[in-house]
Structure formats: structure tokens, C-alpha cells
């Protein structure tokens with residue numbers, strides 16, 4: 001009775017090993033959770049102040065596109081980042097997740113294809129499968145820091161069914177921040193082949209070592225083929241708020257997205273009030289959070305570099321590090337870490353990167369680490385990982 005799409009939709013590689021960590025924790029093991037991008041930084045107080053300020057007597061439906069005041073706040077935020085959009089071009093969504101689903105849904109019919117750079121944010125595959133859209137990978141490699149693959153590789157992946165290119169910048173899971181030249185290459189390619197660009201910029205504020213984020217919106221002449229996905233989840237440590245946005249200047253897309261939005265009625269009213277508050281926070285807040293993640297990136301990278309046989313590049317943004325481990329199968333290794341290994345009652349959990357690829361067999365020795373703990377804990381967690389690799393390979 002169950003649909004094919006329900007069977008084919010993959011379980012999240014970020015969450016599917018959780019039963020093993022639950023088991024380990026039941027046995028009293030302290031697990032360093034580096035598998036999920038849940039920041040530990042406190043949600044700013046202004047979130048609560050704004051919810052308190054509005055405090056409606058009835059928690060009501062809002063406009064399906066989202067509260068005008070919140071859309072205006074987002075338009076102001078973008079203006080500060082040299083992105084000129086008006087509130088009509090913004091739809092508030094239930095997290096960036098819903099924005100991805102709406103974007104794929106407004107561009108693709110069942111059977112259409114979307115190019116993406118693999119390894120990619122694993123849930124892209126879940127959404128594509130849900131919509132019967134084929135996600136076609138163009139593979140980046142750990143050996144060159146997961147940089148943008150060659151345009152020839154993109155050309156090879158094209159078919160008459162290709163409708164769009166979807167990518168995250170900064171990248172989850174690799175932490176690569178695409179340069180102006182790289183983003184330009186993607187845009188030129190999309191223009192040449194009449195594709196829509198779905199640019200996922202949820203980590204846009206987290207770029208390190210003085211790098212500036214290059215938004216697809218910084219390029220001219222592509223207004224009609226561009227959709228931006230964005231979110232407050234990571235930027236303001238407000239993952240549970242479930243507030244994201246879809247931005248497009250293409251009026252037809254906006255109309256289609258509005259119909260999808262009407263079908264799900266509206267985003268949570270209370271969260272929209274909180275988000276209006278969060279968007280009042282200026283550069284001082286984002287700079288301090290970015291500096292904290294950069295410190296954590298440094299701690300994680302330095303510790304990873306010390307593990308013999310690991311292929312790792314210094315992440316440039318987001319809060320993830322992807323690495324190739326000297327193990328035959330990273331998923332088996334992580335399960336082993338949770339079942340068999342600990343140092344003084346502590347072990348480390350990462351995400352196997354194979355679930356961030358669709359090419360069979362790709363990423364089998366790779367992991368993703370989310371550096372969302374304090375630096376000292378990250379150093380210890382990675383040292384435990386290194387000891388684990390040593391023991392694991394001895395035990396085989």
C-alpha cells in the first residue's frame with residue numbers, strides 16, 4: 001500500500017545513527033555529538049522580548065506569505081548586504097527546509113532533473129525524492145578541498161530534463177566558500193543552458209579569515225532565473241523557530257510559491273514575531289558569532305590535521321568540516337565508536353558522508369563534523385576520534 005516515494009526517500013544520514021548514540025548514552029557513555037548542526041550558542045534575548053511585546057490574545061493564522069513586518073525586516077537585512085529586494089519578493093517559510101521544497105516544486109515537474117554539487121546538504125535528496133525530481137550530482141573531491149567541479153563535469157551531467165542547479169554557499173557539508181569567480185561560473189553555466197539557480201545561503205554570515213560571502217543576487221541579468229533560500233536557524237541559533245525565507249524576483253515563481261504557501265496556511269505566528277526581533281541585531285552580533293565559529297573551526301582543524309592519514313582542508317565557512325579518514329568504511333567506524341570504543345567514558349559521533357552523495361560508493365571513507373561545541377570540547381572529541389581510528393584499524 002505504501003508509495004514508492006516513501007520507500008525511496010532516504011533516512012537522514014545525520015540522524016540515522018542516533019539509535020547507536022542513544023544506546024551508548026544509556027550505558028553511561030558521554031557522546032560528543034558532532035553529527036548534527038545544532039548550535040549550542042544561546043538564542044539572543046531579543047527573540048523572547050519580541051514574542052512578549054506582541055503577545056497576541058489569539059495565536060492566529062497570518063498571511064500565507066508571512067507577516068509584512070517580518071518581510072520588511074528581511075528586505076532591510078538584505079539591503080545591508082547589497083541585495084535589493086522588496087517585501088513582495090520574499091516569502092516566509094517554515095525554515096529554509098520548506099523554502100527548498102517550494103523552490104524545487106515551483107521549478108520542476110516529476111521526472112525533471114536538478115544538478116547539485118556533491119557532497120550536498122543531505123536533505124536535498126529527501127525533498128527531491130518527495131517531489132519525484134531527480135537529483136543529479138557533480139562531484140567535488142576532498143583532495144582539492146571540495147572546490148567547484150569543472151564546468152566540463154557540469155556539462156556532462158546535463159540532459160534535456162535538467163531544470164535547475166541547487167547548491168549551498170557556504171557549503172554544508174564541506175565548509176567550502178565559493179569565490180566570486182566560482183559563483184560566476186555557476187551563473188554563466190545556468191544562463192548558457194537556461195537553468196534556474198537555487199542558491200542556498202543559510203550560512204551566508206559564517207565566512208572566515210576575512211572572506212566575504214558572494215551571493216548569487218550580486219550578479220545582474222539573472223533576476224528571472226534566481227531563487228534564494230535563507231534561514232534564521234543557524235545565523236541566530238534559532239533552529240527550533242522554523243523561520244526561513246524564499247526570495248525571488250520572478251513573479252511567476254512568486255505566484256506559484258504563494259499557492260504552495262496557502263496550502264500549508266502560514267508559518268508559525270509566534271516565531272515570526274521573534275524573528276522580527278532577531279533581525280534587529282546588527283553586525284556586532286553576527287561578527288561575534290562568526291568569530292566564535294572561526295575559533296572552533298581552528299580547534300577542530302588543528303586536531304584533525306594531527307591524525308595520521310586524514311585528508312582534510314581548512315573549512316572556509318559554515319560550521320562543518322568534511323574529511324577523508326584512513327578507514328575502509330566511515331559509517332561502520334562511527335557505529336564501532338558508539339558501540340565499542342570510549343576513552344574514560346567518552347566517545348565521539350560524526351556523520352558518515354556517504355549519505356551526502358548520490359553516486360554509489362562515493363564518500364564511503366568520509367565524515368562530516370559539525371563544530372558546534374566549545375573549542376576545548378572539540379579538541380578532546382577529535383583526539384578521541386584519532387585514538388579510535390588507531391584502535392579500529394588495529395582491531396581489523
Ligand SMILES: Cc1ncc(COP(=O)(O)O)c(C=O)c1O
Nearest residue numbers: 095096097121168172231233244
Ligand atoms: C545548507 C542548508 N540548507 C538548509 C537547511 C535547513 O535549515 P532550516 O530548515 O532549519 O532553516 C540546513 C540545515 O541544516 C542546511 O544546512
